[in-house]
Amino acid sequence: QVQLVESGGGLVQAGGSLRLSCAASGFTSGYYGMAWFRQAPGKEREFVAVINWSGSRTAYADSVEGRFTISRDNAKSTVFLQMSSLKPEDTAAYYCAARGGMTVGYSRADYYYWGQGTQVAVSS
Secondary structure (H helix, E strand, C coil): CCEEECCEEEEEEEECCCCEEEEEEECCCCCCEEEEEEEECCCCCEEEEEEEECCEEEEEECCCCCCCEEEEEEECCCCEEEECCCCCCHHHHEEEEEEEEECCCCCCCHEECCCCCCCEEEEE
């Protein structure tokens, strides 16, 4: 049974930084892509960043490009989201997602497994 557990959320002032972590367990192979999505109150869940199984390929939403960095440590089965230059509009619940295989996806429907979410609040 695949499980994803996020951590690292919190309250930060605008311009500050946070690093989110997502620990994965239950995969039978190392071939799985991982992504971060976020959902602000009253809004749809949206794509933030994705990384392929090896870490050789990443992609970002335009709104976070240049400010956020996704990475992974396969030895620890963990993916990270380093968030810098945070803005109040980054306030949301952040969700880790995973899918088996060597390809990546950019929509909610592409992912089979989800974490419980971690809250990020950015004050102005």
